[in-house]
Every structure is written in structure tokens, then in C-alpha cells.
Amino acid sequence: MKTLSCIATAATLVALSVPAAAQFAKPEDAIKYRQSAMFIQSQHFGRIGAMVSGKAPFDAAAAAENAAIVADMSKLPWAGFMPGTDKGGNTKAKPEIWTEQAKFKETNEKLMAETAKLAAAAKTGNLDNLKTAFAATADTCKSCHDNFRNK
């Protein structure tokens, strides 16, 4: 949880301490940044998914380490959704990200909360706990993608 809170603080501080537009040299960098964080997250989340679905053997230590990275990564993408990054690169971002900021922020926070729970569940070493937390996290991913990402 130390890791989580550290990175959470990092993301918040970075977001607060520098004007958003100054954080990235150009909109394409912001888009690439948020996509990079989500790609890394998806890779580690997918490894947990393979264990949860039985496609890979359950390895409690690997699950815990993957979940810790998923939780860390969940803090990063949001700074990349600064105004002016609705177009550019190969973004699939929907305009609703900027027209429904409160709702978007709520889903960001939900993802951070659910991935923190996933990391905690993985640490218990119990596959059933992991399955429950994995499903809740997956639902959060899906809900945000359904609302805020184009196909």
C-alpha cells in the first residue's frame, strides 16, 4: 500500500504542481503517455486474468507482483487527458472525457480504488479473493471504456 500511496501522491503532485499544458511538450506526447501506462497495465492485468480463468496456473507471488504494478499504473494515465488532447496520435478518446469531467474523474478514482483492492486481494494468496477483485476491476475497466473510449 506504500507503493500505491506513493505513486498516487506522485501523480497528484505532478498534476497539481505544474500547469497541465506544461507537463507534455505536445498533445501527442500526452496521448502516448496515457496509452503507454494503460498498455503496461493491461499486460500485467492480463497475466492475472490468465490465472483467474485457469489458462495459467495460479502463482500467488506472481499474481501479487502483477497486481502491485496494475495498481501503480492506474495512477498515471489521467495527467495525459489534458485539454487539447482529444485529437491526435491514434487516440480513441471520446469527447465525453472533457464534456463530462466529473464523471470521468469518478471512474478514474474508481479504477484506482479497485486496483488497490486487487493488490490487497492478491496479497492474501487466496485465489477466490483474487477472482472477486479481478472481476470488480475488470468491470471498472469496461465501464470506463464503454463510456469514454471509441471502439
Added chain:
Amino acid sequence: MKTLSCIATAATLVALSVPAAAQFAKPEDAIKYRQSAMFIQSQHFGRIGAMVSGKAPFDAAAAAENAAIVADMSKLPWAGFMPGTDKGGNTKAKPEIWTEQAKFKETNEKLMAETAKLAAAAKTGNLDNLKTAFAATADTCKSCHDNFRNK
């Protein structure tokens, strides 16, 4: 340092607990993964660079948070350099990564060590400490890129 050791353990465990080839669905994913981690790292390292060079005002808290993310990110890319990922995507990886594995591993470890020192230096809140550690880290980046990355 807790964060660092946690992610270092994560990367090591993931690398050890799953056959390398099984970690990524396809070589392109491994390439994208390592590039994503290095891109995120470069963004945060660049923000420290701006402070160190005087292009941005020195903000000790922001420097510390950026450095923590740089150090965390330095643990991730290596799993993506698995055999069979020398071609594909838009990789600039040189063959020496695989023909000189011991030397490559040494530079990976040097980067992790230097970025840990960078994070520690940033935590002191002293700009001179940050400058010294930034320069050492930048040298390590450059040395590895010179030896192992095509222009």
C-alpha cells in the same frame, strides 16, 4: 525506497516465475511494453531535466515525485527484451542486446542503481544533489542507448 524495492521484486519475480516467452502474447507486445515503460520514464526524467537546466523552476516536491516514477519505471523494460524481439514493431534495438547479454544486463542494473540514487537525491530537496544524480543517470541512459539502440 520501499517503492523501488517493491517494483524491483515485482519485475524479478515476474521474470523468474513465468517462462519469458509466455509473458507476452506476441513479440510486438513485448516491444511495445518496453517502449512504453521507457517513454513514461523519459517524460518524468525530462521534467527533472528542465529543473536541473533552469528551464523550469526548481520544485523539490515535484522533482522527488518525478524521480520516484523514473526509478520505478527503470525496473520494467527488461522483461520486454526476450529472445525473438529483435525485430518487429518499430524497434531500434541493436542485435548486441542478445549477443552481449552480460553487458546489457550490467547496464540495466546500472540504470536501476542510478535512478534509485536519483530518487534519493531528489528526496533531499537539494538542487545540487539533484544535478549530480541527474547527470549520472543521463550518462547511463546515453551509454546504453549508444551501445544498444540504433539511431
